[in-house]
Amino acid sequence: MELLSLKTMYQTPHITMKKNKLLPVWILSIILTNFNIGFAENPNKRANINWLDQSAPSHFSGTTFGVPWERGLIEPDLTFKLMSDEHTSLDVQTWPFAxxxxxxxKWTxxxxxxxxxxxxxxxxxxDLNPIYKNSLKVIEDKKSITIKTGIVEVTINKSGSNIFESISREGVISAKNGHLVVLHQNTPELSPEFAVVTTHFTGQIKDVLLEQDxxxxSVVKLSGIHQSDNNTQLMPFSVRLYFYAGSENIRIMHSITYDGDEEKDFIRGIGVRFDVPMHNAQMHDRHIRFSGENDGIFAEAVKGLTGLRRDPGPEIISAQLEGxxxxxxxxxxxxxxxxxxxxPTFGxxxxxxxxxxxFRIRKRTAPGHAWLNAGNGSRSSGAGxxxxxxxxxxxxxxxxWQSYPAQIDIRKANTDNAQVTLWLWAPxxxxxxxRxxxxxMGMDTYEKQWEGLEIIYEDYEPGFGRPIGVARTSELDLWVPGKTPPREKFASYAASVAKPPILIADLQHxxxxxxxxxxxxxxxxxxTDPIRNQVTDKLDWLFDYYKKSVDMHNWxxxxxxxxxxxxxxxxxxxWRYDVGGYAWDNSELATDIWLWYYFLHSGRADAFRMAEAMTxxxxxxxxxxxxSFAPLGSRHNVLHWGCSAKQLRISTVANRRYYYYLTADERVGDLMDAQIEAHRSLHDVPPLRKRVDVDLSDPSKVLLSFGTDWGSIVSAWLTxxxxxxxxxxxNRIRNGMKSIAAQPQGxxxxxxxxxxxxxxxxxxxSDQIVVSHLNAVFGLVEIVAELIDLIDIPEFEEAWLQYCKLYNxxxxxxxxxxxxxxxxxxLRQGHSRLTAYASMKKSDKELALRAWEEFILNDAERSxxxxxTVxxxxxxxxxPIIEAPDISTNYAAQWGLAAMQILRLIDVNKNAVK
Known part of the structure; x- marks a missing residue:
């Protein structure tokens, strides 16, 4: 008999017991479990899953990742299990999210x-019948949410200042009074003219949502704003707390938005603070740990017993050293x-x-006494x-260390409750x-501003270079081990903080x-094809060059x-860090997409993490x-928010989709949702306001380019x-596609x-044409390829293929x-991928050859x-630095995307070159 899936057996009426009675599902489940009876499964409904770093981690607190599926294959109610080659099953929870x-x-x-x-x-x-070895328990009432992982129990408040009231393990409180802090200063530098005044702000909760149960x-999202004692409010926040069944850890995603006056509001510190009860432990049994670089550990007791004039003996010393x-x-x-x-006791x-x-480590016995230098190093992994x-x-x-200045404070470790502050901006x-x-520099008219753009490539406009509304997200972790961890275990934890273990579906899948x-x-x-290998070798070289540049030039x-x-x-x-628009790149020419495509091509962990950091x-x-500029992005500038060109092409969802789908990250989901109506902002901040008169009389209409603007907003609608x-x-997508196709010149x-x-x-x-070399190079190529695959509008496809064929x-x-x-x-070389796309869709060998010649600029050896390098x-x-002639980020991104798409769309080999 043909083997059937368990789900098919449940739903097939002709599979019966004697006397024509349907076999009950629960009995069938017992039989399958106890007698290890298996049934054939659809081989397409499985995916190989790999650790990003190619090996299983020694400290793992849980993770979430995304797996894509072919169209028409997976039903929305289908669930899964994660199995090893040895048939060991890991507890997983799955849900469709695209x-x-x-x-x-499309994505699970x-x-x-x-x-x-x-x-x-x-x-x-x-897996038709998920069974969990451990499961979360969530209790919610009007005042709080309590989550039990099976190891730790966390009580989260719905109002007030304490984000978490307590964290307990086996009934013992390990941490309490967790709240957010911001330090505000009235002046950025010491001056005889101004007294320095520091004001303390505490996060106040406004909204709490049990986002996933x-x-x-389970995920809990808290939103609010920081508030001082005199009720002044500053810097809205969004915090997510992540919990996994059977985990000792709580992951924290911390986001702040700057809403101050940059001329008056100078932030001295941004942090998360909580208390740690010391449970009446003897001072010499209280331990401090900080991670250094690699596996380096600073490990001391509040009251040290080593190095004394009188020796306590090896048993006591080894116990203290080991915690x-x-x-x-x-x-x-x-x-x-x-x-x-x-x-002395050092608190x-x-x-x-x-x-x-x-980095440096200092300690002191108590306030009012001198600090002692306790250690120094280069790059701490940031754990304690x-x-x-x-x-x-x-x-x-x-x-x-990458996001310096950062700081971890432990205070009052010699009292009943130690206080820990994780400073994301170090006081x-x-x-x-x-500012x-x-x-x-006198640029008070559009004419003068255009002259400024001509000389330093900076699009300046008074009032547009303010940081109002820029945000920053940081990731933190709390670990409740129940006792002082052995050094090896602490080192493993520190490594997991620096590089959280990540699972990724097989790239070919x-x-x-x-x-x-x-x-x-x-x-x-x-x-073994030498031409393809030349292309991939240069792809690798380009990524490596930028990886080294990040370090050499301290980005x-x-x-x-x-x-x-x-x-x-x-x-x-x-790099031109001080020359207008030549400084920070801000996604110019799809740098983000280049890095994500390179990761999908290479599978390199360092490429993933670089793309993640950029996202x-x-x-x-x-x-x-x-x-007033929300939710638009800012074009490249000396300051990330400094350019007056506030544009969809920077805030575009096209740059976020890759990370979101590979990780199911909720914060990036928020950012993408915020872009769905972003096109409305162009009514008040028209991109072309300095070059053409834009009619702003009708708020129901906005002027968009078909490339950088529509390509950006349609990525938000598609997602x-x-x-x-x-x-x-x-409907917006279809209407846009149809109306572009209906234009006189497409x-x-x-x-x-x-x-x-x-x-x-x-x-x-009018049958006039308006063509910009930037139209297709901010994600339009990649998004339109998806639109054509998903939505059948032949006239739109033909209009796009015409553009692809004729641009070069x-x-x-x-x-x-x-x-x-x-x-x-x-950008003829970058646009070679448009020609290649047209050649693939039209099965046109002449276009394929033309695409190759455009890509190599008629000189394969040079290209x-x-x-x-010098x-x-x-x-x-x-x-000492290494530099390469003629390499710019525009070039790297566009060459990289063209190379990967040329490899995919045309037959790159010796015959193609000929």
């Missing part, structure tokens, strides 16, 4: 709980016992990361612990100064599912980490989340439709007035079709050659 047009599941989110023995390789397969994963309970004081040698009151400790390359063998809490800040650093970097437009290939290490810091610089200055041997940065810092099945977004019409509700463009009465075509070819010729067709040493550079 859908294909036919209603089948998988939440995984901790497991004693983590396998190296895993498979996600369908599942057996394996175990020491013998009773009565068993101490008499001279040591008598001398205990005279050994206060600070780990301060002042730069990307320097305070407690005793009776209990305690570990804690960590992810990207601690020991200078205050945060977000604009120049006075405007992701590719074969047909998501993200499918415009890339998974790197094949066995490929780190609270507001900067995750971004690249735009263009290099070969005269000074630095966090560009979605938060480069976008105004509140205020909303996929995630939420929003019919309104679907995509070459270039710009139009769009109805803000329907998404339809007015049909132009000869003047004669353009004139023959359009009756005119475009003079603004830069595919790895650039030579080492610049002292006298000409502050530090």
């Amino acid at each position: 859908f294909w047009p036919d209603g089948s599941v 989110a998988v939440a995984v709980s901790p497991h004693d023995h983590l396998p190296e390789s895993l498979k996600l397969i369908e 599942g057996p394996i994963r 175990r309970m020491t013998p009773a004081v009565e068993e101490f040698p008499e001279r040591v016992r008598r001398g205990l009151p005279y050994i 206060d400790y600070t780990l301060f990361q002042s730069s990307a390359n320097a 612990f305070v407690g005793s063998p009776l209990g305690g809490v570990g804690f960590g800040i992810r990207n601690f 020991e650093s200078d205050p945060m100064d977000l 604009f970097y120049h006075d405007g 992701i590719h074969d599912a047909g998501v993200f437009g499918g415009l890339w290939t998974v790197k094949d290490s066995s490929d 780190y810091g609270f507001w900067d980490y995750g971004d690249f610089m735009h263009t290099y200055d070969y005269d000074r041997h630095v 966090r940065h560009t979605g938060e810092v480069d976008v105004h989340h509140i205020g 909303d439709w996929e995630r939420n099945k929003n019919k309104a977004s679907y 995509f070459f019409t270039g710009v139009g007035m769009m109805d803000v509700e329907s998404g339809a463009f007015e049909i132009s009465e 075509a000869s003047d004669e070819e353009q004139y023959a079709v359009l009756g005119t010729v475009s003079r603004n067709r830069g 595919l050659k790895i650039p030579k 080492e610049i040493k002292s006298l000409y550079s502050l530090n």
Whole structure:
């Protein structure tokens, strides 16, 4: 008989017992469980799952990841299990979080709980009857939410200042009174003219939502604002707390938005603070831990027993060094016992990361006494612990050194309750100064501003360079081990803070599912074709060059980490950090998408984490989340928010989708939701206001380009439709596609007035063309590939293929079709992927050859050659650096995307070159 799935057996009436009685489901389940009877499953309904870092972690507190599926394959109610090759099952919770047009599941989110023995390789397969070894318990009332993981119990308040009231393990309180703090200063620097006044703000909860209540994963979202004693309010916050069944950890996602006056409101500290009961442990049994670089650990007791004039003995010393309970004081040698009151107790400790390359540890006995330097180093991984063998809490800040200045304070460890503050902006650093970097230099008219743009590439306009509404998200972790952890265990925890373990579906599975437009290939290490290998070698080189540049040029810091610089200055041997629009890149020419495509191509963990950091940065810092510019992004500038060009192409969901779908991250989901109506903002902040007169009389209409603007907003609608099945977004997409196709020159019409509700463009009465070299290079290529795959509008596809074919075509070819010729067709190499796409869709070999020639610029040896690098040493550079001629971030992003799409869309081999 043909083998059937269990679900099919449940639903098939002809499978019966004797006397024509249907076999009860619960009996069948027992039979299958106890006799290990298996049934054939659909092999397509499974996915190989890998650890991002290629090996199982030693400390794992749970994670969530996304798995895509081919269209029409997975029903929305289908659940899954995660199995090892040894048939060990891990507890998982799954749910669909994106859908294909036919209603089948496009992406499944998988939440995984901790497991004693983590396998190296895993498979996600369908599971009709999930059974959990551990499950969460959630109790909610009017005042609080209590979550029990099976190991820890956390009570979360719905009002007031304490985000969590208490965290307990086995009935013992490990932490309490968890709240947010901000320190405000009235002046950025010491001055005889002004007295420095520091004001303390505490987070006040306004809204609490139990966002997810599942057996394996629960999420609580809290929103509010920081408030001072005199009821002044500053900096809205959003905090998510993540819980996994059987976990000792609580993950914290902390987001703040700047809403102050940058001329008056200088932030001295941003932190999360809580108390840790010390449970009457002896002072010499109270332990402090800080992580240094790699596996380095600072480990001391509040009252040290080593190095004394009188030796306590190896048993006592080893117990203290290892964090175990020491013998009773009565068993101490008499001279040591008598001398205990005279050994100093150190109650206060600070780990301060002042730069990307320097941290220090200090301690003191109590306020009013001198600090002692206790340790120094380069890059701390940002983890700590305070407690005793009776209990305690570990804690960590992810990207601690990368996002300097950061700080961890432990105070009053020699009292009944130690106090821990995890500072995301360190009070020991200078205050945060977000003022604009120049006075405007007289650029008070559009004409003068255009002259400024001509000389330093900076689009300045008074009042537009303010930081109102920029945001920052940080990740923190709390760990409740129940006692002072062994050093090896603490080192593993610190490593997990710095690099949280991540699971990823097999890259070929992701590719074969047909998501993200499918415009890339998974790197094949066995490929022997020399041309393809030249392309992939240069792809690797480009990524590595930028990875090294991040470190060489210190692209780190609270507001900067995750971004690249735009263009290099070969005269000074630095990136142009101080030259207008040549400084921070701010997603220019789809840098984010290049990194994500490169990860999907290579599978490299370092590529994932670099793309992740960029997604966090560009979605938060480069976008105004509140205020008159919200929710638009800012074009590249010396300051991330400094440019007066507030544009959809920077805030675009096209840059966020990859990370969201690979991780199911709720914060990025919030950022994408905020973009659904972003096009309305262009009525008040028109992108072309300095060059053309824009009619703003009708608020129901906005002027959008078909490229950078519509391509950006349609990515928000597409994602909303996929995630939420929003019919309104679907209709807007269709109306836009149809009205672009109906233009006299299709995509070459270039710009139009769009109805803000329907998404339809007015049909132009002119056959003029408006072409910009930027139209297609901010994610339009990748988004349109998805639209054509998902929505059948032949006339739109034809209009897009016409644009793809003609953009790089000869003047004669353009004139023959359009009756005119475009003079603004830069980035020819980057646009080779449009030609390649047209060749693939039309099965046109001549177009394929033309695409290849455009990509190599008619010189394969020069175009595919790895650039030579030059080492610049002292006298000409502050530090030794490596630089490569002619490499800019625009080039890297567009060459990288073109290379990966050329590899996918045409047959790149010797014959193609010929």
